[in-house]
Amino acid sequence: MRHLSAFVETVHSGSLKAAAGRTFLTQPAISKTLKDLEQILAVSLLRRDRGGIELTREGAVFQQFAEQSLAALNHGLASLDALGAGAAIPLRIGALPSVAADLLPDVILGFAELSPATPVTVEDGRIGALVDRLRSGDLDLVIGRMGPPETMNGLSFTQLYTEQVVFAVAADHPLQGSTDIAALSDWRVLYPPKGAAIRPLVDRFLVARGITDWPKRIETVSEAFGRALTLGPAQAVWTISQGVVARDVAAGRMRTLPIDTAEMAGPVGILARSEEDPTPPVRLFRQALLEAQRETRHPHAPLR
Numbered sequence: 001m002r003h004l005s006a007f008v009e010t011v012h013s014g015s016l017k018a019a020a021g022r023t024f025l026t027q028p029a030i031s032k033t034l035k036d037l038e039q040i041l042a043v044s045l046l047r048r049d050r051g052g053i054e055l056t057r058e059g060a061v062f063q064q065f066a067e068q069s070l071a072a073l074n075h076g077l078a079s080l081d082a083l084g085a086g087a088a089i090p091l092r093i094g095a096l097p098s099v100a101a102d103l104l105p106d107v108i109l110g111f112a113e114l115s116p117a118t119p120v121t122v123e124d125g126r127i128g129a130l131v132d133r134l135r136s137g138d139l140d141l142v143i144g145r146m147g148p149p150e151t152m153n154g155l156s157f158t159q160l161y162t163e164q165v166v167f168a169v170a171a172d173h174p175l176q177g178s179t180d181i182a183a184l185s186d187w188r189v190l191y192p193p194k195g196a197a198i199r200p201l202v203d204r205f206l207v208a209r210g211i212t213d214w215p216k217r218i219e220t221v222s223e224a225f226g227r228a229l230t231l232g233p234a235q236a237v238w239t240i241s242q243g244v245v246a247r248d249v250a251a252g253r254m255r256t257l258p259i260d261t262a263e264m265a266g267p268v269g270i271l272a273r274s275e276e277d278p279t280p281p282v283r284l285f286r287q288a289l290l291e292a293q294r295e296t297r298h299p300h301a302p303l304r
Contacts, residue, residue: 001073003037004066006030007045011063012132015052064154067135071273074137090119091281094130096144096197097223098163098243099268103292104143110288118281126221127197131155134271140282142271145197156274160289165198165264166256168238168245170231176255185214188236190226193219201264202239230254
């Protein structure tokens with residue numbers, strides 16, 4: 001387990017120095033652990049240079065099985081802890097902010113009726129960080145946007161719906177009803193930071209319209225900060241996934257500008273570790289997802 005952990009952390013960190021910091025080992029210690037692993041397997045897993053590390057062909061194959069093995073072990077250890085404490089095995093869900101704010105509350109309430117004894121932990125954040133925790137076994141499922149193909153090794157993706165990025169403003173904003181995207185440059189614009197799932201979509205959308213930057217742009221991933229600036233005196237324009245502001249729009253606090261953003265739509269779904277049999281709580285959670293979409297008439301496509 002020590003060898004596998006060192007290998008996986010090094011791959012995720014991109015360098016021996018970063019991996020040493022995350023595993024609380026010295027760089028020589030983690031380097032020796034990796035060499036020991038390569039000797040055990042009789043193959044080279046990593047190429048090392050001053051720029052960092054790179055997986056060999058054998059290393060790329062071994063990575064997904066190492067991640068799955070660690071995830072299974074971590075899940076088993078958590079289950080033993082829960083049994084030893086006389087508690088039910090918990091369900092740990094990671095979600096993008098748009099999912100956490102829109103669909104997930106109804107899902108969690110439905111799941112509580114299906115499995116009332118199961119404790120649930122919900123965490124939101126950037127998709128990259130959530131996927132890393134899914135691989136390591138810290139999370140059982142992640143609900144979010146599908147990443148690039150190279151980030152999906154060892155993971156499965158079940159699409160739930162397609163979600164657009166919108167430009168949201170306060171209900172009484174002077175721009176409400178405007179389709180002139182150039183007019184946004186006169187206002188503070190909240191923009192997804194690098195690493196956010198929707199950032200590449202927004203960048204391409206604006207470049208296609210000749211917009212390379214907004215002078216009053218503020219990059220943020222904070223839902224609380226975004227809501228405060230959008231509804232407050234600053235009257236900011238919030239570039240955000242539709243689900244984050246869906247309840248504000250339904251309550252009449254916000255409106256979305258009638259700018260056609262269809263090309264910024266992307267699939268949202270369930271990410272799970274592939275080749276792993278779902279536990280009973282995971283199966284019931286998927287069932288709750290289906291029922292929540294039907295009962296609330298969620299405006300997205302049904303679960304496939």
